[in-house]
Structure formats: C-alpha cells, structure tokens
Amino acid sequence: MKLVPLGDRVVLKQLEAEETTKSGIVLPGNAQEKPQQAEVIAVGPGGVVDGNEVKMEVAIGDKVIYSKYAGTNVKLEDEEYIIVRQNDIVAKVEG
Template identity: 45%
Template sequence: MTLKPLGDRVLVKPAPKEEKTASGLYISSGAQEKPQRGEVIAVGAGKVNDKGERIALDVQVGDQVYYGKFGGSDIKIDGENYLLMRADDIYAVITE
C-alpha cells in the first residue's frame, strides 16, 4: 500500500526505541520513551496561503528529522508503524 499525505502533512518512520542506556543497562519495555527522531517517507504538496499559492515544505523524502514528543497520529501500514504529522510538528532536519 502507498500513502500520499495531503497538504502540509508528512509521513515519518520513527527510529527504533532505545533498548539500552549509554552505560549498557537494558531498559524495560514499559520505561522506554517514544522516539522523537525518524525518517521522512512521504510529504504532501504543502499549505495554500491566503492568495491561493502553494507553500512548499521544508522537509523532503529521506530527511532524518526530530519531531515533537506528542506530535502526529500513529498509523500502521503493511504491519509497520508510522507517524502522520503536520510539518509544523517537525522541529529540525538532522544533517551529518
């Protein structure tokens, strides 16, 4: 199945949850925090401003991003978990 976000929405594949601490201790599944980092899988065409002009999004497919802890809606596609969120919920693009 393919999913094409509408407007200023973005489909993100969250990074896996951290299972170990920096010192090597395992974290129980109940204590693992929801990841705030992921990869952009699909983007919408962008918002339409008051003049009817389309405003392009700041993110592109393949970008690694940081997003808000409570941003987006959890969805499942072909057995995999994704987040569908507004572009405004994305705080930064990670570059290395």
C-alpha cells in the same frame, strides 16, 4: 498500498528506541521512551494551507525530530507510521 499525504502533512517512520542507556544499562520494553526521531517517508505538496503559503522544507529520506505529542499514528501493512504537519517537525538531523 502507500500513504500519500495532503497539504503540509508529512509521513514519518519512527526510528527504533534505544535499548540501553549510554552507561550500558539495559532498559525493559516498557521503560524505553518513545523516540522523537523519525525518517521522512512521504511529503505532501505544500501550497496554500489554511490561507498561508507553505513551502515544504523536508524531503523523503530526511531524519527529523518531531514534537512529542504530535501527529496521528497509522498502521498499514504491519508497519506503523506517524502523520504530522510540517510545523510539528522541529529539526532535521544532519550528519
């Protein structure tokens, strides 16, 4: 099975949370902040969404940062994904 997003939606796979701080302090699981960085797994076709032309600006494999409370969490075959609208993605991470 695979997720195929519709319209301007994007399927993201969240990157792992940091387990230690930059100063070397190890964080227990419940103290780790949910990362807002993810990898793009699938991209919808874009097109006309809510009466506006939408050009998809992300591609599969891109690393992105998305809004903290955005999206719908989905679990499929023991993997967790987040489905967001493209406008919930605030930046691409390059380099």
